[in-house]
Amino acid sequence: MPHLTSNELPPGYRLELQLTVAHDEPALALLATASGLSKSRLKDAMTQGAVWHTRGTKKQRLRRASSDVQANDRLDLYYDADILATPSLVPVLVHDHPQYSVWHKPAGMPASGSRFSDHGTIYRWVEREHRAPAHLVHRLDQYTAGLLVIAHGKGAAAQLAQQFASRSVVKQYMAVVQGVMKTSCEINQPLDERTAVSSVTPLTNNGQQTLVQVDIQTGRKHQIRRHLLHIGHPLAGDRMYGNDASVPLQLLAWHLEFNCPATGERQKFRLEADQLLHLTQPDDLEP
Numbered sequence: 146m147p148h149l150t151s152n153e154l155p156p157g158y159r160l161e162l163q164l165t166v167a168h169d170e171p172a173l174a175l176l177a178t179a180s181g182l183s184k185s186r187l188k189d190a191m192t193q194g195a196v197w198h199t200r201g202t203k204k205q206r207l208r209r210a211s212s213d214v215q216a217n218d219r220l221d222l223y224y225d226a227d228i229l230a231t232p233s234l235v236p237v238l239v240h241d242h243p244q245y246s247v248w249h250k251p252a253g254m255p256a257s258g259s260r261f262s263d264h265g266t267i268y269r270w271v272e273r274e275h276r277a278p279a280h281l282v283h284r285l286d287q288y289t290a291g292l293l294v295i296a297h298g299k300g301a302a303a304q305l306a307q308q309f310a311s312r313s314v315v316k317q318y319m320a321v322v323q324g325v326m327k328t329s330c331e332i333n334q335p336l337d338e339r340t341a342v343s344s345v346t347p348l349t350n351n352g353q354q355t356l357v358q359v360d361i362q363t364g365r366k367h368q369i370r371r372h373l374l375h376i377g378h379p380l381a382g383d384r385m386y387g388n389d390a391s392v393p394l395q396l397l398a399w400h401l402e403f404n405c406p407a408t409g410e411r412q413k414f415r416l417e418a419d420q421l422l423h424l425t426q427p428d429d430l431e432p
Contacts, residue, residue, distance in 0.1 A: 154186075154226050156226075156227075157226070157227055158224075158225075158226040159224065159225045159226070159227075160180060160182070160222065160223075160224040161221075161222070161223055161224075162176075162179060162180055162220075162221070162222040162224075163219065163220070163221050163222075164176075164179055164219065164220045164221075164222075165217065165218075165219055166214045166215060166216055166217060166218040166219070166220065167216060168216050169213060169214070169215050169216060170213065170214065171211070171212070171213055171214075172196070172198070172207060172210075172212045172213065172214045172220060173187060173188065173191075173210045173211075173212075175214065175220065176196065176220060176222055179222075180222060180224070182224065184210075187210070187222075188210040189229065190222070190224055190229060190262075191207060191208050191209070191210055192208055192210075193229055193262045193263070193264035194206045194208065194258055194262045194263040194264060194269070195222060195223050195224055195225070195229065195261055195262050195264075196208075196220065196221070196222050196223075197220070197221040197222075197223075197260070198212070198214065198218065198219070198220060199218065199219040199220075199221070200215070200218050200219075206263070207220070221260075223259075223260045223261040223262070224261075225261045225262070228261050228262050228264065229262060229264060231264070231265055232265075233254075233264065233265040233270060234251045234253055234254040234265065235251070235270070236248040236249060236250050236251060236254065236267050236270060236271075236293075237249040237251075238275070239292065239414055239416075240412075240414060242297075242405070242407070243297065243407075244296065244297055244298060244300075244301040244405075244406050244407050245294055245295060245296050245297055245301050245305065245405075245406060246271065246275065246277070246294070246295055246297065247292060247293070247294050247295075247401065247414050248267060248271070248292070248293050248294075248295065249290070249291065249292060249293075249416060250267050250285055250289075250290060250291060250292075250293045251290055252287075252288050252289065252290040252393055252394060253287060253288060253393075254266070254267055254270075254287065255267070255287040256268070256281060256284040256285055256287070256293065257281060257284060267293060267295070268280070268281050268295060271295055277297045278297050278298060279295050279296075279297070280295065280296040280297070280298070280299065280301075280302035281295065281296075282294060282295070282296050282302055282305040282306045282309060283306075283309050283314075283364070285398055286367060286370075286394075286396075288393070288394040288396075289318075289394065289396045289397070289398060290396070290397050290398070291318070291396075291397045291398025291399055291416065292398050292399065292400070292401040292414055292416065293398070294401065294403065296406070300406070301406040301407075304406040305403065305406055308403050308404060309364070309403075312362060312363075313403070313404070314401070314402065314403045315360075315400065315401070315402035315403075316360070316361055316364075316398065316400070316401060317358060317359070317360050317398075317399060317400035317401075318358070318359040318360075318361070318369060318396060318397060318398050318399065319356065319357070319358055319359075319396075319397045319399045320356075320357050320358075320359055320369065320373070320380055320381075320395055320396045320397070321354050321355070321356055321357075321380070321381040321382075321395035322354065322355050322357055322373055322378035322379065322380055322381065322395075323353075323354060323378055323379050323380075323381055323387065323389070324353070324354070324355065324377065324378050325350045325352065325353070325354075325355055326345070326347040326350070326355040326357060326378050327347060327350075328347070329344070329345060329346045329347065330344075330345055330376065331343070331344045331345075332344075332345065332372040332375060332376060334371075334372060334375045336365040336366070336368060336371055336372075337365060337366065339363075339365060340363060341363045341365045341368050341372065342361070342362040342363050343359055343360070343361050343362070343363075343368060343369060343372045344359070344360040344361075344362075345357050345358070345359050345372075345373070345376070346358045346359075346360075354381055355378065357378075359373075367385070367386070369396060370383055370385070370386045370387075370396070371386060373386075374386045374387060380394060380395055380396055381394075381395040382394040382395045397416070399415060399416045400413075400414070400415045400416075401413075401414045401415075402414075
């Protein structure tokens with residue numbers, strides 16, 4: 146099969162390839178022969194997490210182009226030119242500790258990857274640019290900005306994950322919703338047949354939209370977005386649930402509290418007011 150250079154790839158080029166290894170050989174050479182992609186293009190794809198290696202019951206991303214594979218191993222290539230070419234966003238470091246770090250994740254930056262790549266995810270950015278092991282212990286939706294903690298070791302990850310599971314972590318969000326909301330409420334609408342609880346407190350409005358604080362007791366998929374739609378106040382900028390593409394999603398994880406996995410001391414993080422201004426237009430809002 147002829148090798149395709151980057152200039153020869155058609156727009157939107159995507160390739161999914163599964164191989165069972167016949168005999169011991171370099172993974173890069175095998176993938177190049179089977180896919181028709183150039184070795185330089187494949188090296189880049191491997192670095193960005195588009196190649197998976199399975200041996201026995203262990204499956205993981207294969208990043209090193211120099212890796213050899215053995216007979217009966219399996220290689221999976223999930224190549225998407227558009228995903229791999231997407232520029233990575235840059236998070237802002239809020240707090241650095243040897244066992245964990247807290248980041249302000251920008252809207253549009255995914256927390257976790259897919260089978261096609263983990264390019265551009267916050268944990269991969271931390272691994273490569275912050276040069277520390279990165280373990281996700283909670284997630285934010287791709288288009289939700291705000292505070293996210295990443296563990297730098299398995300012990301810290303397990304300890305932090307337990308805090309999230311036991312609901313001892315405090316997570317608060319700021320959001321702009323459509324319509325005027327005047328009274329606080331607790332939403333207990335189940336999501337995906339599972340308990341889901343959100344508390345919403347209106348702060349101010351401009352006659353058309355309301356700035357609210359949202360506290361969640363559970364962490365279901367798109368919980369805040371779905372709960373706000375349920376009460377008739379969809380998020381501003383919510384293309385999926387509110388059919389509003391006029392602005393970016395107006396949701397920010399602005400306050401986070403948890404116990405330090407090293408000392409047990411309570412840690413509190415809150416974004417400054419000037420980092421909240423993109424959620425609303427203060428001059429237009431009235432108390």
